[in-house]
Amino acid sequence: MSQQERREAVVRQLLDAGGPSSVPPELHGDAVRRGSRMLRRRTLARRLLWVVLLAAVVAFTIWAAEAQPWVEPPSRTTPPLTRW
Amino acid sequence: MRERQADQQARRAREFQAFVAGAAGRLLHAATLLTGERADANPRARALLTAALAATYASWDRLRGEDPYDRTRTVLVVRYARGAWRRGRGDGGLLSRLAPQERIVLVLRLYEGVAEEQTAALLGLPVERVRTMCARAVTAVLHPPRGPAPSSSAPPVPPGALGKAASS
Numbered sequence: 001m002s003q004q005e006r007r008e009a010v011v012r013q014l015l016d017a018g019g020p021s022s023v024p025p026e027l028h029g030d031a032v033r034r035g036s037r038m039l040r041r042r043t044l045a046r047r048l049l050w051v052v053l054l055a056a057v058v059a060f061t062i063w064a065a066e067a068q069p070w071v072e073p074p075s076r077t078t079p080p081l082t083r084w
Numbered sequence: 085m086r087e088r089q090a091d092q093q094a095r096r097a098r099e100f101q102a103f104v105a106g107a108a109g110r111l112l113h114a115a116t117l118l119t120g121e122r123a124d125a126n127p128r129a130r131a132l133l134t135a136a137l138a139a140t141y142a143s144w145d146r147l148r149g150e151d152p153y154d155r156t157r158t159v160l161v162v163r164y165a166r167g168a169w170r171r172g173r174g175d176g177g178l179l180s181r182l183a184p185q186e187r188i189v190l191v192l193r194l195y196e197g198v199a200e201e202q203t204a205a206l207l208g209l210p211v212e213r214v215r216t217m218c219a220r221a222v223t224a225v226l227h228p229p230r231g232p233a234p235s236s237s238a239p240p241v242p243p244g245a246l247g248k249a250a251s252s
Contacts, residue, residue, distance in 0.1 A: 004219065012194045015190070015195040018123050019110075023112050027112075027133065030138075031133075031137035031138045035100075
């Protein structure tokens with residue numbers, strides 16, 4: 001056992017000794033409450049994201065059906081008359 | 085669908101309670117070492133542990149075989165590291181003289197027995213740096229520098245093992 005290892009073993013003993021005697025009983029309940037809230041918020045955010053995505057798809061579809069951007073617009077210019 | 089959800093929730097609550105019953109004591113000890121508080125007055129360690137456990141609870145269904153203890157410990161350390169810069173030096177705990185990163189290294193390496201590589205990865209430091217930091221922290225704990233020591237109730241130090249004990 002090297003010097004360093006011996007010193008580490010001593011510190012390990014120091015760290016192990018004298019921890020908190022007991023865990024406060026309300027800790028579990030608090031953690032569950034906070035965790036549930038996080039879960040609920042996450043679910044809500046995910047749902048909101050889906051709704052927004054769906055709305056965007058619907059809006060685009062309606063706009064595309066109305067405007068039909070793939071149809072070539074009617075020509076506005078007339079070819080110049082060269083010969084009478 | 086609703087029934088399955090309720091089932092899942094009940095199972096999660098049951099498993100989580102068993103986990104907390106088994107692991108909270110050790111995790112609270114680790115948190116108290118990190119915050120540098122005394123064992124009998126550790127509100128910050130409790131708050132830290134509550135937050136870490138809440139995060140574990142929230143991701144319980146997505147752990148996929150990962151150890152919840154490891155997960156909670158990681159969250160605990162990361163949260164502590166993120167908030168440590170605006171915290172005080174701690175009051176009276178064994179590690180209250182050390183810098184936050186030294187406390188993390190000491191707790192992970194010696195108290196929790198985490199490998200050097202994992203500790204380095206968690207802190208985003210090279211392995212050599214973790215090694216030297218650990219050695220320096222060990223020296224600092226065994227031979228606290230003279231000065232106004234905040235530790236009026238440092239735990240008893242085994243006789244013979246140390247040169248200068250923390251005393252003030």
